[in-house]
Amino acid sequence: MNKVEKANQQKRKKKRFRLIYRTAILVVLFGAMLFAIVSNVLSEDEAVDVGEQAPDFQLTQLNGENVENLRLSDLKGKGGVMLNFWATYCEPCKREMPYMESLYPQYKEKGVEIVAVSVDMTEIVINKFVNQYDLTFPILHDKSSEVMDAYGIKPLPTTYFIDENGVIVERVLGELTLENLEGYLEQIVPS
Known part of the structure; x- marks a missing residue:
């Protein structure tokens, strides 16, 4: 293997690593966004709403x-x-x-x-x-x-x-x- 081939192989490894790294970050961000949306929807359901009896306190x-x-x-x-x-x-x-x-x-x-x-x-x-x-x-x-x-x-x-x-x-x-x-x-x- 000559120097050019080694350099190309290292570039491919770096590109693959960056792709995996970026994909992992996107998956984490998507998961956080999904969690925030679901949490917000569920918390809205917990609120006392119009037409309901006001909880006593x-x-x-x-x-x-x-x-x-x-x-x-x-x-x-x-x-x-x-x-x-x-x-x-x-x-x-x-x-x-x-x-x-x-x-x-x-x-x-x-x-x-x-x-x-x-x-x-x-x-x-x-x-x-x-x-x-x-x-x-x-x-x-x-x-x-x-x-x-x-x-x-x-x-x-x-x-x-x-x-x-x-x-x-x-x-x-x-x-x-x-x-x-x-x-x-x-x-x-x-x-």
């Missing part, structure tokens, strides 16, 4: 005159409930909180309760946020993420609009504007 209320535990089922039959999952580190959550606060007195009179469930780790950051935005509607703390898991919450914010019978009328993933917030609240005003 009890959490500590951090603000208000009577700071105590609030149970969702205690609000059933009294009117509609807007249930908002949020966190202080969530920028869209920060933007929609003033809208919720501005509409709260008006819709409280109409029989709609706004309840916000924070998934932050500590009460200190939640209390600071509540004081900064002067929030008067009930702020609950889901420190163990049990309620978040029960509802299958993925993106923050996620908001549920629940009628007076405890049935979910709407589920909104992402930020609410003032206009669409008001439209959703109108849907759960008791008749």
Whole structure:
């Protein structure tokens, strides 16, 4: 075998190695993409959806005159409930909180309760946020993420609009504007 043949043989080996290497990378990437898609589809099935009964829970209320535990089922039959999952580190959550606060007195009179469930780790950051935005509607703390898991919450914010019978009328993933917030609240005003 001469030098030219050896050089050609080495080039073929390198090409074969690169082909195998690139194929392996593509297989791994395809597998990761497939896993992500399947996981996302399955996690969507876990979320509580429109037409279902809202899962009951009890959490500590951090603000208000009577700071105590609030149970969702205690609000059933009294009117509609807007249930908002949020966190202080969530920028869209920060933007929609003033809208919720501005509409709260008006819709409280109409029989709609706004309840916000924070998934932050500590009460200190939640209390600071509540004081900064002067929030008067009930702020609950889901420190163990049990309620978040029960509802299958993925993106923050996620908001549920629940009628007076405890049935979910709407589920909104992402930020609410003032206009669409008001439209959703109108849907759960008791008749």
